[in-house]
Amino acid sequence: MSNPLHDQNGLTEKEFLQRYNPETFDRLAVSVDTVVFSIDSRIQTQNYRKLDEQKLTVLLVKRNEHPYLGRWSLPGGFVGSQETLDQAAQRVLHDKTGLDNVYIEQLYTFGHPGRDPRMRIISVAYLALIDRSQYRLMNVDTQKITDLSWCEIDFPKNDPLRLRIGDEELPSQIAFDHATLIREGLLRLRNKIDYTDIVFNLMPEQFTITHLQQIFEIIGGEKLLAPVFRRKIACKITPTGEYTQERGHRPSQLYVYRRP
Amino acid sequence: MSNPLHDQNGLTEKEFLQRYNPETFDRLAVSVDTVVFSIDSRIQTQNYRKLDEQKLTVLLVKRNEHPYLGRWSLPGGFVGSQETLDQAAQRVLHDKTGLDNVYIEQLYTFGHPGRDPRMRIISVAYLALIDRSQYRLMNVDTQKITDLSWCEIDFPKNDPLRLRIGDEELPSQIAFDHATLIREGLLRLRNKIDYTDIVFNLMPEQFTITHLQQIFEIIGGEKLLAPVFRRKIACKITPTGEYTQERGHRPSQLYVYRRP
């Protein structure tokens, strides 16, 4: 729909657009990088008892290309010319990790000149949350990526962020400014866990209240009182009537998320 | 600092970067658009009494170029190749409106293809808050802008957003997707007013509690109870001992923001 008005060069909007030359601006690229969190629910059996330790993890890929060849980075890629930013984030996840149809939300846009040695690259960071048990990781892009790994996170309140893969501490090994992106993602998650329901994107279909509380504690970075937690969460979950089959103590009931 | 490792083409990072051609990606631009809010404290005298009505306003500019020639838009511009996004937002404000050294925070990045008819333009939106009495607006860029104006906002809770300049209702007259940007800025402000101190960026040095409460009500979109509000705000402000000189009723004390 062309605007009937003419500008200072006597052009209508239609004429203006036909002559518009995009090359007049500096060369620059836009990428999306995704900070994917999930819970590692590792079950250890000690004596006759089951001990399960929950870990918050973030998904990293090992780069097989310059720059930062051989380093760990977040899964990312350039924004295609015909896709929205949300679509770009979903596509990048699909192309690099095999994950589909994941909960995402835009996190922050990082644009410091020099954050990428190739050229000016502005990165729109996305936060993604998945329940690991419902997804299967795959290294789709073996040309550019040699490895995928869940990286364990330690982030107690008022303490610095620590990242670990196996026995290797790696904040300093992380490519680009991606350690900052992970930190921002964690702070967003810590902030929103109290006034939204996003945490349930990390949970399996059924879960116990104790399990849920542990995840609140890991993300919040501090211990909570069980009766207080139960009161707060009660309105968001529905009991199933089923119970866990753990041994050596009273079984705990399984709940499901109750959508508002 | 070159990486000693070689990639699949046998190149070091240094060699890779020397041969890197940025032209392999689609043409695309990044802009910043700023949503500047301020309070219009208009003072009307009726009979012997002073009535002051507060209005929340957003700064708009009237475009003197295609596209959307003659329409109102947010002040915006392209990101320079050597500046950070925050610097770009501050520069754009300076270049288009004469405002300097303003409180800003990144809001959201809008990248829908087709949001700009010229080409793919990804816009990093910024939220800015100013105390109008401390700044002077200026139309610096008369080439591209014919007018600057504060646009009045009405946004009661659970109701749609309404915008007005003088007697003209203008949501539909706003260029690009800028009505959406304004709405997102308002929702951010409404959300953060309760758990941060950003509202004081809108306030003059000294203010009364009633004045502050009115601003909370406008931004929150709902009425508040005075004693409850006073209790909540008490820890954030310091009484000055000075009082307003209003006539016809008990004078109200002036307060200043107490930084934490």
Next chain:
DNA sequence: TTTGATAATATCAACTTGATATTATCATGC
């Protein structure tokens, strides 16, 4: 049946909140 583990609920004082009522201080006008 005792022990030791975790789950789940009960109890309760301290604190916070929403709401209304009361008191304070001014200018006006009879």
Next chain:
DNA sequence: GCATGATAATATCAAGTTGATATTATCAAA
């Protein structure tokens, strides 16, 4: 002077929420 009408500021208080600890429940093993 004193009643009036306006807004500022505080008082009061019941109801609700929170933090914390104590108690009870249910299981398996020894």
